[in-house]
Amino acid sequence: xxxxxxRPARAPGPRAVPRPSRGSGRGSRARWVWTWAYSGVLSVLLxxxxxxxxxxxxxxxxxxxxxxxxxxxxxxxxxLAFGGLAMIYxxxxxxxxxxxxxxxxxxxxxxxxxxxxxxxxxxxxRLSVELLAxxxxxxxxxxxxxxxxxFVAGLGxxxxxxxxxxxxxxxxxxxxxxxxxxxxxxxxxxxxxxREAAYALGLTRREVVRxxxxxxxxxxxxxxxxxxLARALGEAIAVFMxxxxxxxxxxxxxxxxxxxxxxxxxxxxxKLAGPEPMLAGTSGPYFAALCGLGVILLALxxxxxxWGTRGGGARTPRPPRLRRSSAWLRVPKDRAATAVRLGAxxxxxxLLAGMLxxxxxxxxxxxxxxFWFSPSEGAAGGGIRDQILxxxxxxxxxxxxxxxxxxxxxVVIGTHASARTARVLETLTVAIGGTPTILLGLAGYVLLCTxxxxxxxxxxxxxxxxxxxxxxxxxxxAGRIRGMPPETTEAALALGLTRAQYVRSVVVxxxxxxxxxxLxxxLARAAGETAPLIFTATVFFGAxxxxxxxxxxxxxxxxxxxxxxxxxxxxxxAIAQAWGSALVLVLITAGLLTLAVLLRNRFEGARRxxx
Amino acid sequence: xxxxxxxxxxxxxxxxxxxxxxxGLQILDxxxxxxxxxxxxxxxxxxxxxxGPSGAxxxxxLRALVDLLPHGLRRQGEIDVLGRPVRYGxxxxxxxxxxxxxxxxxxxxxxxxxxxxxFGLRHLMRAPKAELRDRAERALREAxxxxxxxxxLDTPAQTLSNGQxxxxxxxxxxxxxxxxxxxxxxxxxxxxRSRDTVEESVAALRGNRTVLLVSHDPAQVERLCDxxxxxxxxxxxxxxxxxx
Numbered sequence: 001x002x003x004x005x006x007r008p009a010r011a012p013g014p015r016a017v018p019r020p021s022r023g024s025g026r027g028s029r030a031r032w033v034w035t036w037a038y039s040g041v042l043s044v045l046l047x048x049x050x051x052x053x054x055x056x057x058x059x060x061x062x063x064x065x066x067x068x069x070x071x072x073x074x075x076x077x078x079x080l081a082f083g084g085l086a087m088i089y090x091x092x093x094x095x096x097x098x099x100x101x102x103x104x105x106x107x108x109x110x111x112x113x114x115x116x117x118x119x120x121x122x123x124x125x126r127l128s129v130e131l132l133a134x135x136x137x138x139x140x141x142x143x144x145x146x147x148x149x150x151f152v153a154g155l156g157x158x159x160x161x162x163x164x165x166x167x168x169x170x171x172x173x174x175x176x177x178x179x180x181x182x183x184x185x186x187x188x189x190x191x192x193x194x195r196e197a198a199y200a201l202g203l204t205r206r207e208v209v210r211x212x213x214x215x216x217x218x219x220x221x222x223x224x225x226x227x228x229l230a231r232a233l234g235e236a237i238a239v240f241m242x243x244x245x246x247x248x249x250x251x252x253x254x255x256x257x258x259x260x261x262x263x264x265x266x267x268x269x270x271k272l273a274g275p276e277p278m279l280a281g282t283s284g285p286y287f288a289a290l291c292g293l294g295v296i297l298l299a300l301x302x303x304x305x306x307w308g309t310r311g312g313g314a315r316t317p318r319p320p321r322l323r324r325s326s327a328w329l330r331v332p333k334d335r336a337a338t339a340v341r342l343g344a345x346x347x348x349x350x351l352l353a354g355m356l357x358x359x360x361x362x363x364x365x366x367x368x369x370x371f372w373f374s375p376s377e378g379a380a381g382g383g384i385r386d387q388i389l390x391x392x393x394x395x396x397x398x399x400x401x402x403x404x405x406x407x408x409x410x411v412v413i414g415t416h417a418s419a420r421t422a423r424v425l426e427t428l429t430v431a432i433g434g435t436p437t438i439l440l441g442l443a444g445y446v447l448l449c450t451x452x453x454x455x456x457x458x459x460x461x462x463x464x465x466x467x468x469x470x471x472x473x474x475x476x477x478a479g480r481i482r483g484m485p486p487e488t489t490e491a492a493l494a495l496g497l498t499r500a501q502y503v504r505s506v507v508v509x510x511x512x513x514x515x516x517x518x519l520x521x522x523l524a525r526a527a528g529e530t531a532p533l534i535f536t537a538t539v540f541f542g543a544x545x546x547x548x549x550x551x552x553x554x555x556x557x558x559x560x561x562x563x564x565x566x567x568x569x570x571x572x573x574a575i576a577q578a579w580g581s582a583l584v585l586v587l588i589t590a591g592l593l594t595l596a597v598l599l600r601n602r603f604e605g606a607r608r609x610x611x
Numbered sequence: 612x613x614x615x616x617x618x619x620x621x622x623x624x625x626x627x628x629x630x631x632x633x634x635g636l637q638i639l640d641x642x643x644x645x646x647x648x649x650x651x652x653x654x655x656x657x658x659x660x661x662x663g664p665s666g667a668x669x670x671x672x673l674r675a676l677v678d679l680l681p682h683g684l685r686r687q688g689e690i691d692v693l694g695r696p697v698r699y700g701x702x703x704x705x706x707x708x709x710x711x712x713x714x715x716x717x718x719x720x721x722x723x724x725x726x727x728x729x730f731g732l733r734h735l736m737r738a739p740k741a742e743l744r745d746r747a748e749r750a751l752r753e754a755x756x757x758x759x760x761x762x763x764l765d766t767p768a769q770t771l772s773n774g775q776x777x778x779x780x781x782x783x784x785x786x787x788x789x790x791x792x793x794x795x796x797x798x799x800x801x802x803x804r805s806r807d808t809v810e811e812s813v814a815a816l817r818g819n820r821t822v823l824l825v826s827h828d829p830a831q832v833e834r835l836c837d838x839x840x841x842x843x844x845x846x847x848x849x850x851x852x853x854x855x
């Protein structure tokens with residue numbers, strides 16, 4: 001509360017002390033606030049419209065045989081046979097594998113982090129987990145190629161190791177930090193008095209966690225899993241790199257199912273990230289079938305995202321079951337639970353150490369300043385100056401577009417008088433945030449690059465990244481507005497401020513740190529996005545560092561650079577380049593994230609932001 | 612006070628009548644002394660008031676007794692429970708089911724009134740359901756809540772009023788048959804009418820249970836307690852003698 005009173009003085013622009021309005025009547029001076037806020041909402045609605053428009057016009061451009069798409073496993077564009085079942089199966093298998101591997105360990109680690117470790121240890125670990133959650137998926141994909149693929153090859157006796165199992169492991173590694181981070185937030189949100197009351201009754205730590213803490217935190221922890229599931233379902237690039245992309249593999253028995261795991265497969269996202277959307281043109285049955293796959297994917301992801309967000313809401317906690325326990329087993333049980341949970345912490349710890357180790361050892365090239373400041377010579381070597389500049393250009397442009405839009409949307413969601421409108425808007429925003437970026441890329445490709453005739457253009461890339469950033473800004477801002485002390489609002493309105501004046505003089509000064517945090521977090525996510533840029537904005541070689549004009553003006557960017565190099569994984573120079581670029585990309589992401597965390601710690605208490 | 616409530620008077624321990632004996636208890640935050648040194652004894656069956664100005668660390672003393680100090684605070688001094696010195700850090704769960712703290716704000720867990728009344732007990736003993744229910748009924752009677760909840764033991768405890776919740780917390784602690792109860796300002800979060808009902812319940816424990824009652828209200832201590840322990844804000848220069 002003390003912070004609340006101090007902050008307006010630090011805020012730029014108008015102070016929070018409302019001044020009587022001069023000039024032509026009350027409110028006229030702040031009406032621009034609404035124009036700006038609603039343009040933010042409009043951008044969210046526009047994104048939904050473009051996405052659906054892309055998919056629906058695609059569907060309408062050729063007849064889609066839905067039953068075949070959902071039940072047949074044969075995908076043969078030459079014969080116009082479009083069956084998507086093998087891909088649906090692939091997506092399901094990699095997601096189930098990822099959840100089975102990541103959820104139990106992730107939950108146990110979260111409990112250990114929140115309930116067992118002293119704050120002095122837990123704080124830095126929690127921060128590291130949040131950093132891990134923001135590592136770009138392309139880096140996970142690279143690790144998948146270099147580490148997990150050989151491991152699976154040895155395990156399954158299948159040469160190469162490209163397989164559903166490898167994809168599942170990569171996804172598990174990728175979503176575990178998300179699950180841990182969201183679960184820790186949920187656990188931290190349980191008020192300490194519940195723990196104290198339970199401890200005061202003589203319960204052991206295990207019993208306190210099970211009976212007093214988990215019943216309250218469970219909805220939030222479940223939401224973390226669904227967010228992880230949405231990420232896993234929508235992930236294109238990391239899976240693309242290790243899944244093998246073999247069409248038509250569908251097991252017919254349980255034995256074949258097990259046998260299919262260490263073999264190549266195909267998922268919905270990898271089909272869409274492959275070359276086929278380029279080959280299919282922008283109309284006809286082939287394109288329509290691909291759009292059909294997109295619709296299936298979008299529906300699955302949206303269901304997981306929206307369900308996850310709902311689950312985190314104020315549902316009454318499930319009562320603890322009336323169990324009778326054997327008194328003499330209490331202490332051993334408690335010790336065992338402690339050991340298991342602290343042991344589970346080793347997984348994220350090992351992940352962090354392993355990831356840093358691999359990056360530092362393999363990406364040693366990046367530690368040489370020459371690598372940062374000299375231009376690339378393709379796969380043969382050289383530096384990555386132009387890739388860094390291209391990434392920064394994309395991020396800066398995205399930031400300029402997304403900041404006002406996301407802030408506007410956040411203000412409307414946070415202050416809208418009607419709870420129902422706010423909820424609908426929030427759900428839409430969450431859904432956009434969870435949309436597979438591959439779909440954003442394809443929609444952007446068709447709308448900007450083809451229909452509007454921009455060709456490959458840096459601006460198209462930046463615009464496609466905007467929907468990645470806007471939801472993060474909007475949701476952080478809206479959350480901050482909801483956290484405002486109600487007295488502030490009441491006091492401002494009691495002084496006769498209009499809603500617009502209230503937003504300008506009270507809400508904006510109060511929320512801008514949260515908004516900046518959201519911007520940095522969103523940019524950290526956008527920095528690692530690969531899938532939407534491949535089609536719309538980047539080339540591997542030969543683009544100038546700063547393009548002139550918009551039409552046919554591609555750039556080079558770090559994530560797509562890594563992606564292209566990793567496809568060429570035979571040449572040692574290319575591999576060294578890829579790892580070096582990965583390290584640079586991780587450093588950029590970590591830099592943005594560290595700024596965000598510093599800002600958050602400076603201005604707010606702990607706040608949930610990892611999604 | 613008529614002996615209408617069931618529940619045993621804790622038998623006289625070897626240590627000569629005191630259930631808890633505290634000698635020279637200090638609570639430190641790093642090098643800074645927050646509380647003490649404090650010394651007092653709780654005689655079996657007595658109600659002792661612990662009072663002092665706000666900020667003197669009354670609640671902190673209670674938490675130090677059951678090893679629930681906030682992170683970073685240290686305890687110094689000797690504490691005997693039932694005549695034996697407590698070795699903190701070992702079997703604290705067992706200590707906390709012997710000396711039970713009832714926090715200031717009533718905390719009601721999800722689940723029914725009955726489940727809440729048995730929240731601690733069901734972990735401690737393995738008994739048939741009927742016996743557990745009897746124990747709950749006895750505790751609820753002792754806390755003076757039985758008449759109000761007898762017909763709705765299975766309704767969610769969240770539906771109770773604030774005063775009822777506080778007495779439910781009291782019942783939950785009584786169900787463990789503790790050697791001593793530590794009540795942390797049980798009435799400060801309540802309105803006047805609820806305060807009276809809770810005070811009645813606490814008064815009914817007098818003579819049957821060993822109670823340490825923290826209160827900032829001298830009148831309340833006067834009404835409810837046999838004797839009073841005062842603690843004052845610590846003076847860094849001189850060791851503040853504390854006691855009766």
